[in-house]
Amino acid sequence: MLLKTFQFKIGRKVKLLEMKRTTNKKKRKKLFIRKKKLLATKKTALKWFVFLFSISTIASLGTGYLYYQTLINLSSRDKQSILKGYSLLREFEQQIEISGNQSEEQIKTEENIRHLATKLASFGTVKASLLNSSEGQGRLNRYYNSLSQLGINTSQQVNSIYGNVELVTELLADAERAIKIERTVFSYYKVDENRLYK
Structure with missing residues (x-):
């Protein structure tokens, strides 16, 4: 808009100069030089406008x-x-x-499970960063919540797990549900699961 106004004013000045007729050679030369300067100014303004517009477009x-x-x-x-x-x-x-196979001693296994359950339950305090998109935040918070719930449920039943096939199956199913939610997070954020093993 500003460029159009500027170009219009210069164009009007050029037309006014063209309308002036004079027989005096010096005056004609002065008019010609003024016209040339105005046209050069118009050209320069256009170049600057294109340059600044390009810079602002690239920046945005x-x-x-x-x-x-x-x-x-x-x-x-x-x-x-x-x-x-x-x-x-x-x-x-x-x-x-x-714990389901009873392949290691009960006290050690229960202690390991209790320790892991506590760590998983601590995910209840973790919230996704606000820098993420709302969809990304939702997926991450769902994942953190699933880990927290798994930890809380397990910590309440630690002493009943060893050798209890039914409870072991139930907890493994809960863990699998958390893994499914984890995979949705991985696919959304394009996390390569194979690289996590390294």
């Missing part, structure tokens, strides 16, 4: 891209929480299976 696209990347990428705190949850879930499944 860059800002938009950074904002998008922030929304779809995990914060460092969420990365650590996911890694911790991932390893705790696998270890939890392993200890529950050991």
